[in-house]
Amino acid sequence: MMGFFKKLACASVVGASLAAPFAAGTAHADEPIKIGYLVKMPEQAWFINEQRAATDYAKQNHFTVINIGVPDGEKVLSAIDNLGAQGAKGFVICAPDVRLGQAIRARAKRYNMKFVTVDDQLVDSAGKPIADIPHLGLSSFNIGMQAGEAISAEMKHRGWKPEETGALRITDYELPTAKLRTDGATKTLLAGGFPQANIYDAPQKTTDDEGGFNAASPVLSKHANVKHWVIFGMNEETVLGAVRATEQLHIAPADVVGVGINGAGEAFAEFQKKTPTGFYGTIAVSSTTHGRESVKNVYNWVTKNEMPPLYKESTGTLMTRDNWQQVRKDLGI
Ligand code: GLA
Numbered sequence: 591m592m593g594f595f596k597k598l599a600c601a602s603v604v605g606a607s608l609a610a611p612f613a614a615g616t617a618h619a620d621e622p623i624k625i626g627y628l629v630k631m632p633e634q635a636w637f638i639n640e641q642r643a644a645t646d647y648a649k650q651n652h653f654t655v656i657n658i659g660v661p662d663g664e665k666v667l668s669a670i671d672n673l674g675a676q677g678a679k680g681f682v683i684c685a686p687d688v689r690l691g692q693a694i695r696a697r698a699k700r701y702n703m704k705f706v707t708v709d710d711q712l713v714d715s716a717g718k719p720i721a722d723i724p725h726l727g728l729s730s731f732n733i734g735m736q737a738g739e740a741i742s743a744e745m746k747h748r749g750w751k752p753e754e755t756g757a758l759r760i761t762d763y764e765l766p767t768a769k770l771r772t773d774g775a776t777k778t779l780l781a782g783g784f785p786q787a788n789i790y791d792a793p794q795k796t797t798d799d800e801g802g803f804n805a806a807s808p809v810l811s812k813h814a815n816v817k818h819w820v821i822f823g824m825n826e827e828t829v830l831g832a833v834r835a836t837e838q839l840h841i842a843p844a845d846v847v848g849v850g851i852n853g854a855g856e857a858f859a860e861f862q863k864k865t866p867t868g869f870y871g872t873i874a875v876s877s878t879t880h881g882r883e884s885v886k887n888v889y890n891w892v893t894k895n896e897m898p899p900l901y902k903e904s905t906g907t908l909m910t911r912d913n914w915q916q917v918r919k920d921l922g923i
Contacts, residue, residue, distance in 0.1 A: 623653040625888050626673040626681030627881070628666065630710070632659030634798060634827060635855030636877050637684065639923060640708065643881030644682065653889060663690050667697055674701030679892040682884040684709040688765060691720045704891045706898055708884040710767055719766070724891075724898040726884050728851075728875055730767045733906040734774020734822075736873045737849045740908050741775070741820045742782040744847045744870055748818075756816035757789045758832055760805050760823030762797060768824035771851060775822045788816075794828060799856070802831025810839055818845045819868075826850025826857045826872045833868040843868045852877070853909050853923055861914045873906035874914075876921040880904065 627644045629637040641657045648655040656678060658669040666685060673681055680703045685694060691712030698705050706724040714720050745755060757779060762768035780786060790813060792805035802823060810819070819841065821832045829850035836846050846868025850857060853874025860869045887898035909917040
């Protein structure tokens, strides 16, 4: 049955393009609706899965998703121009810099496009969240607290003394969701008796593995006398990068507990390694739901004039080597 509907949808795409000569900026009534999906890091497993889920949803509902990677502000604006030229009706965006908020809004208005944000909420010139652009994000502080709880529990389980343990906190204070996540983890660790003086900051330049690795290396080297390390940051890529840095410095995996956030491809690969690494776990969130819901919100907005909820947050679940397959299944990732 499904296959039949898909074939019908394809037939109408072909029909439309044969019947009407291409004209930039115009969309024909019988052409499928086009919606853009713009992400800051198209190579990151989290975003690959979001875009895939959005594309799948669009296929099932006979519209088209145009996936674009937007690693900087210029690319964001040219992507919106590009969508405008193709007659797209709207887009979902996770911007490379949340301060691009007003620029994105102005450019979308030029083409009369509706848009929503996913993951990273845009801010105004004063740094305040732009509350009237519909956003689907994470319960960042709570998810950070969950990462902190997982670390505290695993420290206890391994019998590590807090005074002999260092915490590597990989930070990005430019991005509000990132700050909330590491603040949440910090709060839980301190509440559990972790000494404030043993928390070492490693500011990251980019929110990927490389960013985590580069941030972590000098801090780990500087505190070579630390017996055990716990590592947390805004996402699992960051934490994985830091775990790779511990390996390079020959710190034994048994002396490292890294807990990330996301629950995507890189974490799955890590859990499948024969010998456990210093990457203990991650707080998994459904990138599938984020991709599907955000594109669905734009689609319903442009086709039925249904305004999406202005703010929604996803919760997280601890995923480790022991339960990752089940959690992955439950979250449909
Ligand atoms: C940010 C991070 C991603 C992912 C999302 C989830 O955009 O860069 O890795 O954690 O948040 O909302």
